[in-house]
Amino acid sequence: MRHDLSTILKENFGFDEFREGQREVITDVLEGKDVLGILPTGTGKSLCYQLPAKVLGGTTLVVSPLISLMVDQVKQLKASGYKAVTAVNSFMDQPERNTVLKNLHKYSLVYISPEMLQNDWLQQRFKRMRVNLFVIDEAHCISQWGHEFRTDYLKLHQVIEYLGHPTVMALSATATPDVQQDIMEKLKIPHMKKRIYPMDKQNISFAVEECNSPEEKTDRIVEILKKNQAPTMIYFSSRQWAEKVSFELRDRLKQRVAFYHGGMEQTDRMLVQQQFMNNQLDVICCTSAFGMGVDKKDIRIVIHFHLPPQLESFIQEVGRAGRDGGAAVSLLLFTRQDHYLPQRLIQSELPEKNDLQRVFSFLKRKEGREVPEDDVMIEQFELSESQWNFIKFQLEEEGALQEGELVGVTPELIQEIDRFLEERWMYKHNKLNEMLKWIHVSSCRREALYKPFQDMVRKPTVPCCDGCDFRMEDLSFQEESQTYDTFSWEDRLKLIFKQGDGV
Amino acid sequence: MFEHLVLTCVDRFRGERTVSGIFHLLNGKRSSQTLQDAKGYELDRLFGIYPSLKREQLESHVQSLKDEGLIQINEQSFPSMTQKGVQRLASVPVQEMKYFDGMVWHDVIPTFVKRVHLLLQMMANSKAGIHHYVPIVDDFGTQQWVRTVYHQFQDKLPKMVGSMYEEIQHLLKKHPSIQADLFVYRLTGGGVIGMTMDQLKREFELNVEDVEVMLQHTYYYLFLESKKSKEHYPVLHLCTKGLDATHLITRSARKTYQYIQQGLSMQEIIKKRRLKKSTIQDHIVESALIIPDFSITSFLNEEDVREINKIESQLNTKKLKQIYEALDGKYDYFELRLALAKGQHAIKEGMTQDEA
Numbered sequence: 001m002r003h004d005l006s007t008i009l010k011e012n013f014g015f016d017e018f019r020e021g022q023r024e025v026i027t028d029v030l031e032g033k034d035v036l037g038i039l040p041t042g043t044g045k046s047l048c049y050q051l052p053a054k055v056l057g058g059t060t061l062v063v064s065p066l067i068s069l070m071v072d073q074v075k076q077l078k079a080s081g082y083k084a085v086t087a088v089n090s091f092m093d094q095p096e097r098n099t100v101l102k103n104l105h106k107y108s109l110v111y112i113s114p115e116m117l118q119n120d121w122l123q124q125r126f127k128r129m130r131v132n133l134f135v136i137d138e139a140h141c142i143s144q145w146g147h148e149f150r151t152d153y154l155k156l157h158q159v160i161e162y163l164g165h166p167t168v169m170a171l172s173a174t175a176t177p178d179v180q181q182d183i184m185e186k187l188k189i190p191h192m193k194k195r196i197y198p199m200d201k202q203n204i205s206f207a208v209e210e211c212n213s214p215e216e217k218t219d220r221i222v223e224i225l226k227k228n229q230a231p232t233m234i235y236f237s238s239r240q241w242a243e244k245v246s247f248e249l250r251d252r253l254k255q256r257v258a259f260y261h262g263g264m265e266q267t268d269r270m271l272v273q274q275q276f277m278n279n280q281l282d283v284i285c286c287t288s289a290f291g292m293g294v295d296k297k298d299i300r301i302v303i304h305f306h307l308p309p310q311l312e313s314f315i316q317e318v319g320r321a322g323r324d325g326g327a328a329v330s331l332l333l334f335t336r337q338d339h340y341l342p343q344r345l346i347q348s349e350l351p352e353k354n355d356l357q358r359v360f361s362f363l364k365r366k367e368g369r370e371v372p373e374d375d376v377m378i379e380q381f382e383l384s385e386s387q388w389n390f391i392k393f394q395l396e397e398e399g400a401l402q403e404g405e406l407v408g409v410t411p412e413l414i415q416e417i418d419r420f421l422e423e424r425w426m427y428k429h430n431k432l433n434e435m436l437k438w439i440h441v442s443s444c445r446r447e448a449l450y451k452p453f454q455d456m457v458r459k460p461t462v463p464c465c466d467g468c469d470f471r472m473e474d475l476s477f478q479e480e481s482q483t484y485d486t487f488s489w490e491d492r493l494k495l496i497f498k499q500g501d502g503v
Numbered sequence: 504m505f506e507h508l509v510l511t512c513v514d515r516f517r518g519e520r521t522v523s524g525i526f527h528l529l530n531g532k533r534s535s536q537t538l539q540d541a542k543g544y545e546l547d548r549l550f551g552i553y554p555s556l557k558r559e560q561l562e563s564h565v566q567s568l569k570d571e572g573l574i575q576i577n578e579q580s581f582p583s584m585t586q587k588g589v590q591r592l593a594s595v596p597v598q599e600m601k602y603f604d605g606m607v608w609h610d611v612i613p614t615f616v617k618r619v620h621l622l623l624q625m626m627a628n629s630k631a632g633i634h635h636y637v638p639i640v641d642d643f644g645t646q647q648w649v650r651t652v653y654h655q656f657q658d659k660l661p662k663m664v665g666s667m668y669e670e671i672q673h674l675l676k677k678h679p680s681i682q683a684d685l686f687v688y689r690l691t692g693g694g695v696i697g698m699t700m701d702q703l704k705r706e707f708e709l710n711v712e713d714v715e716v717m718l719q720h721t722y723y724y725l726f727l728e729s730k731k732s733k734e735h736y737p738v739l740h741l742c743t744k745g746l747d748a749t750h751l752i753t754r755s756a757r758k759t760y761q762y763i764q765q766g767l768s769m770q771e772i773i774k775k776r777r778l779k780k781s782t783i784q785d786h787i788v789e790s791a792l793i794i795p796d797f798s799i800t801s802f803l804n805e806e807d808v809r810e811i812n813k814i815e816s817q818l819n820t821k822k823l824k825q826i827y828e829a830l831d832g833k834y835d836y837f838e839l840r841l842a843l844a845k846g847q848h849a850i851k852e853g854m855t856q857d858e859a
Contacts, residue, residue, distance in 0.1 A: 079637045096643035250705070258702065266641060268699035274637065275696045489675065489687035496627050496693040497668040 003030060003055055012054055013080075019043045021197045025169070026051055028193050029133060034168040036139070036183060036192040040199035041173045041319035046073060049135045049169055050082065053108050058130035061166075062111045064137045065150055067091060068262075068289070070111040076295070077109070087111035088122070105129045114152035117159055131166045134159075136187075139170035140312075143182035151393050157188045168192070173319070174199065174312040176453055199315060200450040200457050203322045206465035207472050208332045208439050217305055217333045218245055222252050224331070225283065229255065230300035230477035231276070232283045235317055237306035237341055239263050239287055245305065246285035255282035262289035288313065297324040300477050304332040309342040310431035311438060311449065327462045329475055332439060339436055346428045351387040356418060359383075359391055364409050371406060394420065443467050504599065504720075505712035508549065509564055510584070510592045513574050515544040518583030519822050525582075526561050529553040531609050533753055535785040535792075539844060541606060542792050543821050551609030552719055553712075560712055599679055600716075602724040611746035612719070615726050617645040618742040620690065625649055626664040627692030639691045652741065667738040674728055674736070678721065681707065685714060686721045759786035760794070763801070784837045791844040799845055803838050811842035 005023060009015050018026075021039045025048045028035040039045050053060035064070045070087040077085045086100050086107045104110065104125060116122065136142070142153035160168060170183055170192065184192050211217045225232065232255075236242040239261040246259035258281050260272045275281045277296050284290065288308075302321045308314045314332075322328030351359075359381055363371070371377070371392075378388050394417045395401035400409050434452075441448045445465035450457045463470035487495070494500050512525040520540060527537040531551020541547040565582060568574045573588035584592070621640040628636055638646060656663060675683040684707060691697040704711045729739030730746075762772045772783055790797050799808075814829050815821070823839050834842070 075637045079635045081635055093643060099643075258699070265700070267639070268701070270637065270639065270641075271691070271697055271699050274691070278694070278696050280696055489680070489684045490672065492687050492695070493668065493672060493675075493690075496623075496687075496690055496695050497664065498627070498630050498693055499665075499668055 005051070008051060008055065012051070012082075013047065015047075019047075021195060022047055022051075025195050028195065029167050029169050030055060032167055034189050034192045036170045036180060036194050036196075038172055038175050038180065038194075038196045038199075040197060040201070041316050043197070045137070045171050045173065048171065049133060050077070050109065052133055052169075056132040057108075058132040059105070059107065059126070060109050060133040060135060061117075061126065061131055062109060062135040062137055063114055063117060063153075063156065064111050065114065065141050065153075066138075067113060070113070072294075074111060082109075085109040085111070088116055089113060090116070101125075114150065114156065118152070118155060123159060123162060127163055131163050134163065134166045134168045136168070136170040139172045139183050140175045140179050142170075142186045143175075143179045151397070154186060157186065160187070160189075174315055174453065196454075198450075198454045198456075198458060199319070200446065200454065201319060201322065201328075202458055202461045203325055203327055204318060205327070205329045205460070205463045205470040206318075206445045206449065207329070207470060208334070208445065208466065209472070211333055211335050213335060214241075214305075217335070218248055220333060221245075221303060221305075222249065224301075224303075224472065224475070225249070225253055225255060228301065228475055228477040229282065230479045231279070231296065231298055232301040232303065233290070233299055233317075233320060234283065234285045234303045234305055235308070236285060236287055237308075237345070241305065242285045242287055246283075249283060249285070253283070256280065257283040257285065260284055260286040260290045262287065288317065294320075295323070296320075298326070299323070300326070300328050300479070302328070302330050304330075307332070307334055307338050307342055307435055307439070309345060309428070309435065311434050311452070312431075314435065315449065315453075329472075331472060334439055339432065342432050342435070346425075346432070348384045349386045349390075350421065350424055350428070351383060351391055353418070353421070355381060355383060355387065356391065356414070356421060360409065360414050363395075363406055367406050367409055369406065370404050371401065390421075390424075391417075441467060505564060505710070505716045506568065507592070507595045508553075508600065508716060509561070509568060510573065510588055512546060512549065513568075513582045513588070514584050514592055515546050516540075516582075517544075517820070518577070518581050519820065520544075521580050522562065522565050522582060525565075526556070526558055529556050529561070531605065535756075535789040538789060538792055539840065543843060547606035548603045550605040552603050552605040552723070553715060554609070554613075555715065556712075564712065599682075600720055602720055602727055604723060604727065607748045608723065608726065612722055612726060614645070615742055615746055616722050617642055618648060619725070619739065621645050621649045622652065622738070622742060623667060623690060624692040625653065626660070626667055628694075629660060630664045631693040633694060639697070663738050670729070670736045670739050671725075674725055674739075675721075678724060679717075682717045682721045685717050689718065753786075753789065755782075756786035756789040759783055760790040760797070763787065763790070768801075784840075788837070788840045788844050791841055799841055803834075803841055803845075807834065807838070808842045808845050811839055812846035815843060815846065 005026060006017070009018065020043060021037065022044060025035055025037040025039070029049075029052050037045070037048060039048070049060055049062060062070075064073075064087075067087075067089045070089060071091075074085050074087045084107050086104075086109075088100065088104075088110060089112075092100065100107075112122075136153075136156060139153075141150040142156065143149065160166070168187065168189060170187065172179075172183075175183065180194065180196070184190055209220065211220060221234065234242075234245070236245065242259045242261050246257050249255075250257045258272050258275065260269065264272075272281070272284070273290075273294055276284050277294065285305075299321045302318050304314070304317070308317065318330045321330065359377070362381075366372075372380075374385075374388060374392075377383065378385060381388075383391075392401065395406075395409075398413050398416060400407060400413055438445070438448055445467045446460065447457050448467075463474065466472070508529070509525065512528060516524060524537070524540055527534070528541055528546055528550055529552060531554055537550075541550040565574070565576075568588070569576055569582075571587075572585055573591055574582045575585055576582045617640045621638060624636070624639045628634070640646065653660075671687075675686065685703055688703060688706065689697045698706065700711055700714060703709075703714050707714070709717075725739060726743060726746075729736035730743040733740040759772055759776070762775065767775070769780070769783060769787075772778075773780055776783070787799070787802065791799055811826065811830070811834060814826055818825055818829060820826070821843070823836055826839055827834070827836065
């Protein structure tokens, strides 16, 4: 069956042409081929399954790791007129959930978290429906060599099998060749059609600068933004810092600044996103929670106030700049103390070796009985939530924890978990080291950044990097910004309702 | 504004309730203690008007009121007014918070607000020709409600947009202008995105509690005015449809009430419901507070009620211990609470008769 894809694209999504890779991936799945697509951020990954969902009919299942990301995507799709879409998630209230589940077969696109997908009732329900396409978004989560390893992703191949093997599309923005191989192995589909596209951004210039203190970083940002006026994102590794610096910038700059992080109230989060999209804000100080659902095309400057824990996150975050193809710039600021921050993050995620030993000798005595509640374990052994989750999951994986009861905590098992833990530590440290190495590169930064992910790095269309021919001082964005007049409430109300004079 | 609210509570509580009492009142805690406080100290209008208030927020304001010398706190941590506090309280125009009516409406105000925000976005966007947008209110029920309105009134929509503008404009003109500012700057629609709480606070140089209280007050104002007059405010009135006064009685208390109406004794109810005596007593007091014609003669005769209330007004206190002692332990605490609860209605009814 041949489809006139361009017409479908125009009629349903309003675009005149496909972006790089979209047509190829779409054609593959329409021909019933399983496909692994590595498409860089900002190239419209979601269109790759939205369009086939329309053409194929029936249901397209999209497995997505983050609820907030799913919910954002659904909102945007609905806003753009694509109504037959839903996200099955644990945050729905009862009436909404009932309505959605009752009408599940009426949706053409169903987003779901990997945990939810383990639900037997839902699986049976999906089996009775016509699932024509099975999409795995952020597919690097399936690989323990991926930077966001998610254990629930490992069970996906069972579901695919159970559903009678619908066409599978695995998508990711950042996956090294190792990870690509691992994805196919873990899905147990060795012959996926590979569609790999270069992720280097030809329209972004790179710079890294060392500062002596956080205050100096802020001064530097003020200096830059006084000279440049354009949509800007500043990434922080903590909520407190994002807020703190946003307040300072607001006082010291004429631009409109706001902060954004996961700890904000839902409505306020949405308002900030929308204001930024709507050019009511110039600068956003945010954590990595921002951006996933935001598709603003004209972001010109991305600044990292802190080091991301690995190159993959950095590449994704930088990739939010210049989606319209226009010139953009990435600046990373660091101090000598900064690498402690991600290190501490890793420490809080993974248990230490002697934590493991203490927990295991405790659990051995509990054999045949129930494991105490999570809170109890966390408190008794002074673990973080994710440290305990790590241990618990390993026990489950190795079959030593069945329905809350402990069976066969053998020395071999402990050794096995030990070994795995060591691997994770090593892995995370290596990732951090790559990041640290990159900030100290003295040759071409672009080359060093993208080389691990692709064979050849293309020539940029803008000045390259501070290792080549780019200087921050040369930067000059002077975009017109809307005036920020303080209206009376009456004027503002008129503006909202488009009433009366001047509108 | 928030300070004024806290001072009002301290003033009315007359040094007889702790900061927790104030917190539960503003938060709208449904316990018979809080309900009785609200009625007894005539603070029922402020009941539940600030549901998102955190204890730390209140405590830090109490602290600064104390530092300013407006209130004092005794060693049992009961706050009371100082002379300076009384003066400060008198200096604020009552008009700025006169529309609060929490005991009756606090349950339905959030729904009203969500409807107004989403309906306004839908209408303003349709006027501006914006057809694709992210709804400002996430709540599923509200989205369904707006959808229904949209389908029901599709052909009248342009007229309704104009009306909604006029209604809001007209009502806000008669309202304190800072409160009007906050309300309008929070709105999203017609290509304008509303401000976050943090932005409002900075833009208008207020603290976040003031922003919240002023917004809430405006919501009550718009709600009450439009609920009253469908004729003048048809679109806002639509947003109040089906939102009725709350009968603030817990389900459990209602059950006890029903048993009493059926003629069961307290002992029988205790046995039947397998609840503690004190719980059943709470229910009875709660019923007496909320249901004006609830007869309590099986527990206390009219003369007793009168005697207790007389002592209460002589001593000029709501403190049960003092009343208990003044009556030499003639009545137990349950009887005292019940009599006082009943007494509330007598006062209220007297008042309305006078006003009429």
